[in-house]
Amino acid sequence: MPETPATPPPTPIRLLIVDDHPIVRDGIRGMFTGDPGFEVLGEAEDGARAVALAGTLNPDVILMDLRMPGMDGVAAIKELARAGNAARVLVLTTYDTDRDVLPAVEAGATGYLLKDTGRDELVRAVRTAARGEAVLSPSVATRLLGQVRTPADPLSARELEILHLIAEGGTNREVAARLFISEATVKSHVLHIYTKLGVNDRAAAVAAAFRRGLLTTDGG
Amino acid sequence: MPETPATPPPTPIRLLIVDDHPIVRDGIRGMFTGDPGFEVLGEAEDGARAVALAGTLNPDVILMDLRMPGMDGVAAIKELARAGNAARVLVLTTYDTDRDVLPAVEAGATGYLLKDTGRDELVRAVRTAARGEAVLSPSVATRLLGQVRTPADPLSARELEILHLIAEGGTNREVAARLFISEATVKSHVLHIYTKLGVNDRAAAVAAAFRRGLLTTDGG
DNA sequence: CCGAGAATCCACCGAACGGTGGATACCGCG
DNA sequence: CGCGGTATCCACCGTTCGGTGGATTCTCGG
Numbered sequence: 001m002p003e004t005p006a007t008p009p010p011t012p013i014r015l016l017i018v019d020d021h022p023i024v025r026d027g028i029r030g031m032f033t034g035d036p037g038f039e040v041l042g043e044a045e046d047g048a049r050a051v052a053l054a055g056t057l058n059p060d061v062i063l064m065d066l067r068m069p070g071m072d073g074v075a076a077i078k079e080l081a082r083a084g085n086a087a088r089v090l091v092l093t094t095y096d097t098d099r100d101v102l103p104a105v106e107a108g109a110t111g112y113l114l115k116d117t118g119r120d121e122l123v124r125a126v127r128t129a130a131r132g133e134a135v136l137s138p139s140v141a142t143r144l145l146g147q148v149r150t151p152a153d154p155l156s157a158r159e160l161e162i163l164h165l166i167a168e169g170g171t172n173r174e175v176a177a178r179l180f181i182s183e184a185t186v187k188s189h190v191l192h193i194y195t196k197l198g199v200n201d202r203a204a205a206v207a208a209a210f211r212r213g214l215l216t217t218d219g220g
Numbered sequence: 221m222p223e224t225p226a227t228p229p230p231t232p233i234r235l236l237i238v239d240d241h242p243i244v245r246d247g248i249r250g251m252f253t254g255d256p257g258f259e260v261l262g263e264a265e266d267g268a269r270a271v272a273l274a275g276t277l278n279p280d281v282i283l284m285d286l287r288m289p290g291m292d293g294v295a296a297i298k299e300l301a302r303a304g305n306a307a308r309v310l311v312l313t314t315y316d317t318d319r320d321v322l323p324a325v326e327a328g329a330t331g332y333l334l335k336d337t338g339r340d341e342l343v344r345a346v347r348t349a350a351r352g353e354a355v356l357s358p359s360v361a362t363r364l365l366g367q368v369r370t371p372a373d374p375l376s377a378r379e380l381e382i383l384h385l386i387a388e389g390g391t392n393r394e395v396a397a398r399l400f401i402s403e404a405t406v407k408s409h410v411l412h413i414y415t416k417l418g419v420n421d422r423a424a425a426v427a428a429a430f431r432r433g434l435l436t437t438d439g440g
Numbered sequence: 441c442c443g444a445g446a447a448t449c450c451a452c453c454g455a456a457c458g459g460t461g462g463a464t465a466c467c468g469c470g
Numbered sequence: 471c472g473c474g475g476t477a478t479c480c481a482c483c484g485t486t487c488g489g490t491g492g493a494t495t496c497t498c499g500g
Contacts, residue, residue: 023247023337023342026339028243030247031246115241156447158447181449184449206430210427401479402478407457408478421458
């Protein structure tokens with residue numbers, strides 16, 4: 001079957017891959033290598049390296065992890081915006097907790113996907129992001145909808161500090177002694193924590209905190 | 221400098237890659253492709269597929285994720301042992317909670333690594349595992365040492381049930397009404413939970429449960 | 441300047457918790 | 471059969487928690 005006159009091949013979408021895990025970087029690169037619609041410009045293992053490379057290489061889309069040592073993904077997204085870099089940032093990460101999703105979206109990410117995304121879906125998502133259109137994984141979309149309905153108040157530094165001590169089993173009295181404040185003050189903070197997390201007791205507060213990424217299994 | 225008479229090239233270590241995330245499978249494969257010391261025989265996205273392929277392909281080492289839909293990694297390791305398959309299983313996963321590490325090790329895994337393992341370390345680990353020697357990431361080794369010192373008692377089904385209700389903020393009285401038992405019974409279970417988790421109050425119990433994988437952020 | 445939020449603090453009081461020291465019944469295993 | 475673990479249940483009591491309804495001071499942004 002004769003073809004219509006050949007049109008020039010479209011300019012490939014140029015990618016930068018940012019992830020602290022070598023396996024993941026290799027996996028992502030492997031998904032796009034060999035596809036003429038994409039060109040992998042380079043890789044970075046943290047946010048600072050990503051910002052530097054983006055300034056040099058001018059990618060169309062940056063596939064960005066969030067939790068990385070040194071400068072994390074959110075900080076990098078902010079820095080890219082501050083520097084006026086035109087690249088679209090597509091977050092690709094394991095975590096869909098509130099603590100991860102919202103800051104990234106607020107920082108300016110064009111998309112947010114989880115690492116269980118299949119190859120075809122990822123390719124489509126990168127194309128969508130390159131056009132400047134938003135792309136969200138279903139669980140992230142659900143979580144954002146939830147946020148629109150019931151916006152969560154962030155805990156203050158002091159409240160977070162007290163939440164950690166509560167999770168270790170500290171009574172209000174022990175927490176007070178630890179922080180050199182009165183037990184009444186601790187109770188005030190505790191009640192504020194409950195209000196913000198929408199719970200009524202310590203156990204539920206701790207659970208909600210884990211689910212929101214405020215407390216983590218690696219103690220940090 | 222003249223070389224000694226050439227010895228035949230060593231037989232490559234034959235690998236099977238098992239992970240439900242396409243990105244990760246690609247990444248792992250990319251790490252070994254092109255290295256003449258290894259041959260990637262195939263890939264599987266869950267435990268059942270892994271067992272079937274291992275029976276057909278007879279790999280030397282299986283790189284196995286644990287949390288997968290359908291048959292998970294631990295069940296697959298057990299099934300491989302039951303079938304007398306000689307392949308060494310090197311667990312490669314994101315999670316190092318007690319709930320993940322111990323069952324895998326008990327099921328017969330030769331090694332346990334986390335996905336932040338770099339390429340060189342992973343290659344070394346695969347070689348080690350192929351020789352039948354154990355290989356553990358530092359955090360997993362630490363956790364196993366902790367288990368040897370203070371073996372953890374598993375929570376009974378009832379205790380787990382109550383733990384979930386506590387994490388939702390249920391008082392002992394509410395939990396009792398929910399389960400059609402007396403408040404005294406709930407308190408007995410609660411105290412047993414504390415003893416087994418090594419804590420003294422509900423909040424610490426919930427935190428410990430999340431850290432051990434007994435409670436998870438996806439409600440399951 | 442004003443208002444909101446964060447941090448600090450108080451008193452009071454009923455509810456709930458944690459600890460103690462028991463008890464019985466059932467099941468599975470050696 | 472005996473033992474250990476699980477599930478169920480009790481009474482008592484001191485401690486802690488959660489709720490209520492305040493208060494003051496400081497900082498920051500509009």
